Amino acid sequence: MTARSVLQQADIARALTRISHEILESNRGSSDLVVLGIPTRGVLLARRIGAILDGIEPGTGTVGSLDVTMYRDDLAKNPTRAPARTDIPAGGIDGKTVVLVDDVLYSGRTIRAALDALSDLGRPRAVRLAVLVDRGHRELPIRADFVGKNLPTAADERINVRLSEIDDTEEVTIQ
Amino acid sequence: MSVVVRGALLPDGTRTDLFATGGTFVAEEPRGARVIDADGLIALPGLVDLHTHLREPGFEQSETVLTGSRAASAGGFTAVFAMANTSPVQDTAGVVEQVQSLGDRHGYVTVRPIGAVTVGLKGEKLSEIGAMAQSRARVRVFSDDGLCVHDALLMRRALEYVSTFGGVVAQHAQEPRLTIGAQLNEGALSSELGLAGWPSVAEESIIARDVLLAQHVGARLHVCHVSTAGSVEVVRWAKARGIPVTAEVTPHHLLLTEELARGYDARFKVNPPLRRDEDVHALRAALADGTIDIVATDHAPHPTESKECAWDEAANGMVGLESALSVVQAAVVDTGLLTWTDVARVMSSRPAEIGLLAGYDTPFAVGSAANFTLVDPAARRTFAVSDLHGKSVNSPYLGRELPGRIVATVHDGYPTVLDGELVDAETVSAAAGAGSNHG
Amino acid sequence: MRHLLSTADLSRDEAIALLDIAEDMADVANREVKKLPTLRGRTVVNLFFEDSTRTRVSFEVAAKRLSADVINFSAKGSSVSKGESLKDTAQTLAAMGADAVVIRHGASGAPRVLADSGWIDAGIVNAGDGTHEHPTQALLDAFTMRRRLHGAASRGKGLDGVRVTIIGDILHSRVARSNVWLLSTLGASVSLVAPATLLPVDTTAWPVTVSYDLDAALGLSPDVVMMLRIQAERMNAAFFPSAREYSRQWGLDDDRVARLPADTMVMHPGPMNRGLEISAGAADSARSTVLEQVANGVSIRMAVLYHLLAGSES
Numbered sequence: 052m053t054a055r056s057v058l059q060q061a062d063i064a065r066a067l068t069r070i071s072h073e074i075l076e077s078n079r080g081s082s083d084l085v086v087l088g089i090p091t092r093g094v095l096l097a098r099r100i101g102a103i104l105d106g107i108e109p110g111t112g113t114v115g116s117l118d119v120t121m122y123r124d125d126l127a128k129n130p131t132r133a134p135a136r137t138d139i140p141a142g143g144i145d146g147k148t149v150v151l152v153d154d155v156l157y158s159g160r161t162i163r164a165a166l167d168a169l170s171d172l173g174r175p176r177a178v179r180l181a182v183l184v185d186r187g188h189r190e191l192p193i194r195a196d197f198v199g200k201n202l203p204t205a206a207d208e209r210i211n212v213r214l215s216e217i218d219d220t221e222e223v224t225i226q
Numbered sequence: 227m228s229v230v231v232r233g234a235l236l237p238d239g240t241r242t243d244l245f246a247t248g249g250t251f252v253a254e255e256p257r258g259a260r261v262i263d264a265d266g267l268i269a270l271p272g273l274v275d276l277h278t279h280l281r282e283p284g285f286e287q288s289e290t291v292l293t294g295s296r297a298a299s300a301g302g303f304t305a306v307f308a309m310a311n312t313s314p315v316q317d318t319a320g321v322v323e324q325v326q327s328l329g330d331r332h333g334y335v336t337v338r339p340i341g342a343v344t345v346g347l348k349g350e351k352l353s354e355i356g357a358m359a360q361s362r363a364r365v366r367v368f369s370d371d372g373l374c375v376h377d378a379l380l381m382r383r384a385l386e387y388v389s390t391f392g393g394v395v396a397q398h399a400q401e402p403r404l405t406i407g408a409q410l411n412e413g414a415l416s417s418e419l420g421l422a423g424w425p426s427v428a429e430e431s432i433i434a435r436d437v438l439l440a441q442h443v444g445a446r447l448h449v450c451h452v453s454t455a456g457s458v459e460v461v462r463w464a465k466a467r468g469i470p471v472t473a474e475v476t477p478h479h480l481l482l483t484e485e486l487a488r489g490y491d492a493r494f495k496v497n498p499p500l501r502r503d504e505d506v507h508a509l510r511a512a513l514a515d516g517t518i519d520i521v522a523t524d525h526a527p528h529p530t531e532s533k534e535c536a537w538d539e540a541a542n543g544m545v546g547l548e549s550a551l552s553v554v555q556a557a558v559v560d561t562g563l564l565t566w567t568d569v570a571r572v573m574s575s576r577p578a579e580i581g582l583l584a585g586y587d588t589p590f591a592v593g594s595a596a597n598f599t600l601v602d603p604a605a606r607r608t609f610a611v612s613d614l615h616g617k618s619v620n621s622p623y624l625g626r627e628l629p630g631r632i633v634a635t636v637h638d639g640y641p642t643v644l645d646g647e648l649v650d651a652e653t654v655s656a657a658a659g660a661g662s663n664h665g
Numbered sequence: 666m667r668h669l670l671s672t673a674d675l676s677r678d679e680a681i682a683l684l685d686i687a688e689d690m691a692d693v694a695n696r697e698v699k700k701l702p703t704l705r706g707r708t709v710v711n712l713f714f715e716d717s718t719r720t721r722v723s724f725e726v727a728a729k730r731l732s733a734d735v736i737n738f739s740a741k742g743s744s745v746s747k748g749e750s751l752k753d754t755a756q757t758l759a760a761m762g763a764d765a766v767v768i769r770h771g772a773s774g775a776p777r778v779l780a781d782s783g784w785i786d787a788g789i790v791n792a793g794d795g796t797h798e799h800p801t802q803a804l805l806d807a808f809t810m811r812r813r814l815h816g817a818a819s820r821g822k823g824l825d826g827v828r829v830t831i832i833g834d835i836l837h838s839r840v841a842r843s844n845v846w847l848l849s850t851l852g853a854s855v856s857l858v859a860p861a862t863l864l865p866v867d868t869t870a871w872p873v874t875v876s877y878d879l880d881a882a883l884g885l886s887p888d889v890v891m892m893l894r895i896q897a898e899r900m901n902a903a904f905f906p907s908a909r910e911y912s913r914q915w916g917l918d919d920d921r922v923a924r925l926p927a928d929t930m931v932m933h934p935g936p937m938n939r940g941l942e943i944s945a946g947a948a949d950s951a952r953s954t955v956l957e958q959v960a961n962g963v964s965i966r967m968a969v970l971y972h973l974l975a976g977s978e979s
Contacts, residue, residue: 126703127976132976133686136820173697414869420774420839490773531752535750535751535778536751536770538772538795
């Protein structure tokens with residue numbers, strides 16, 4: 052089955068710009084925002100969002116990363132995974148609005164693990180979720196607040212997100 | 227009781243029939259005999275083990291005279307010398323006579339008890355060597371095996387006193403001060419594994435001292451289980467000077483090395499320990515050139531709980547009666563170093579000679595005692611627990627492919643093994659009782 | 666990785682992976698909620714045939730920080746001290762559903778015997794066996810060295826080119842053996858210093874250089890000086906004549922410490938004999954990593970337990 056391109060470079064850039072504006076709009080500004088990406092590609096997207104926020108309102112792009120490996124509920128079914136870095140910005144998350152960023156929202160289990168991880172790190176005032184692609188098939192009651200593209204998929208289809216920082220191209224494909 | 231063997235190959239290769247009646251070989255075929263078809267089988271004189279631990283009295287959970295005798299028959303042996311480290315120790319006429327009579331009653335093999343050199347094996351006072359020599363057991367081999375007679379003065383006295391009664395001291399060469407807590411051959415492997423080392427010099431230095439003492443007092447010395455190339459050098463040097471020393475090697479020291487200890491499997495824990503490849507090759511060459519006179523098993527049964535534990539906590543020893551001939555075949559016959567004639571010498575006539583056991587000097591000759599075993603040298607089998615017939619299963623060969631198979635064993639003219647299976651104890655005991663008194 | 670019995674079994678990549686996971690685990694110690702739910706529902710048994718409060722507590726803290734349940738079986742007063750065999754103890758633990766067994770035993774090879782025996786189907790971690798190995802100690806030592814050398818930029822790095830000198834009773838030291846294998850795997854060069862009586866008779870196969878002269882060895886400006894504990898019993902078995910002579914020849918006293926380059930670390934697996942193999946001044950100086958070693962022990966042991974237990978049962 053050949054891969055079908057659903058988002059090209061320009062589409063991705065536009066989506067991230069729109070998401071960044073939506074974040075600022077719903078937060079009524081930029082105060083106390085902390086953007087945390089979920090490794091690996093969620094972190095890359097979070098950094099881009101942070102840069103865009105900084106471009107709109109300087110000083111707002113507080114970005115970090117949140118690794119959720121230790122909180123996953125499916126560890127026993129897979130070979131041991133090496134965790135990635137968790138990097139919480141200096142101001143912490145207490146009382147802040149945390150925006151979690153990930154590339155694809157699917158079953159929702161990664162986000163559930165992220166919520167558990169956050170609760171061990173502090174007490175945010177609110178937690179929001181931004182994703183580049185929402186492909187449906189939720190197994191838990193989780194929804195994204197900011198979505199780049201809604202992409203209904205069949206369970207046997209695969210979504211591939213490639214970002215130029217680490218991949219050789221920039222696109223989202225489905226196959 | 228008559229036995230006829232058809233078409234066996236003697237060690238020198240000649241094909242012959244063998245006839246035995248009333249316990250001895252005879253010239254003419256007797257009537258009404260049990261006939262054994264020995265086509266393709268080699269007939270060896272009954273094997274004699276100068277170094278076996280029968281564990282009775284005192285350690286019957288590991289082995290008894292009956293079970294050890296059965297294991298011996300299954301391995302082609304018709305005589306075993308039973309070491310003295312029983313409980314009570316074989317250091318009085320009473321105990322040695324008890325062990326001998328048990329062997330005679332069961333009848334599978336001729337059991338010759340070995341007398342302890344020192345009382346209780348404590349290494350302090352000589353035991354009643356004269357009483358044991360003159361008892362019904364007529365002990366001629368004396369050993370504290372398990373322990374070394376390490377005190378130089380006591381060893382000198384022992385050599386002299388034992389020679390007074392025409393006997394020989396069999397020394398377990400191990401300087402105790404150099405082997406405190408020792409677990410494995412000292413070398414690169416022992417340091418890697420974190421196991422306290424048993425340095426070869428602890429064996430060689432005692433042998434060197436003992437051969438000089440034997441020379442000085444003019445007494446015979448026998449060295450048990452030689453395990454190192456250095457020990458071979460010392461014995462060779464001593465023999466070249468005419469010192470009356472004899473030496474034995476175990477089958478396991480001819481085949482196995484210390485590398486087997488890597489997994490800390492205590493089946494491979496033995497005293498003296500398994501050594502290096504160079505030592506194995508030196509021992510094989512020494513057996514071939516006569517520097518080492520005989521093979522002796524050092525059959526050492528232990529209960530499973532003494533082996534299924536950490537290495538440090540495990541007992542030393544391996545059972546070896548059933549596997550001895552196969553291991554010798556694999557180590558030195560199939561490798562071309564010894565012929566079957568040599569095997570007959572190192573496993574039968576020479577040990578009998580050293581232990582002063584009569585009846586093995588002219589094998590197969592008409593009029594001599596009918597002690598022999600039939601071996602199928604072409605057989606190959608994976609050695610298993612079912613091949614063990616003693617009480618204990620601490621064999622290092624389990625799961626290993628070995629050549630050769632004992633098909634029949636005949637002791638004093640009656641079979642103890644037929645068609646590869648042990649004859650039952652009642653039949654053997656009855657045959658032994660019906661036979662004439664042997665010595 | 667099913668068991669951790671020896672550092673000789675770890676490849677360079679595996680070793681670096683464990684050190685990197687330990688970096689994350691170290692971060693947990695700085696959080697308010699010092700717990701991760703990763704090993705919830707798993708049972709870790711501390712099976713200590715030899716007394717050791719430090720190491721046992723370190724493993725206990727590590728397991729609890731990963732939300733595992735911990736059962737302590739220690740030598741005194743339990744059935745193991747009454748002579749219950751390793752086999753029976755193992756089968757009892759298996760019946761209780763232990764997922765991992767951390768074992769410290771006086772006999773070299775006991776963890777291997779346990780792992781190969783089939784008496785229990787659990788991951789086995791060697792917490793010190795006789796004079797053979799103490800793999801988590803070597804891992805925490807390597808972690809400590811890496812952190813001191815590279816700080817926050819330690820991830821992914823080995824110890825290439827680092828010069829480590831280990832001094833003391835090498836012959837009887839499981840810490841020395843585990844360190845020798847691990848440090849060379851990580852690219853460090855290792856040198857051993859001791860009197861001949863305290864060195865194994867044949868170290869030709871070991872990836873080390875050996876010397877009897879401490880001053881000469883320190884004169885080569887090592888990056889790390891690791892002191893091993895000297896046991897008084899060795900004096901009675903004629904390994905060296907007296908504590909005084911040992912200390913004079915092979916002790917890290919204040920003078921020797923002063924002559925070391927400013928960046929050289931002084932390490933000790935503990936417990937220390939102040940005044941014998943190491944002076945109080947050396948032990949308490951800024952070069953000394955002794956307290957960090959203890960803290961890092963928990964992080965390393967968390968990494969090891971995670972690595973052994975979190976993945977699929979294969």
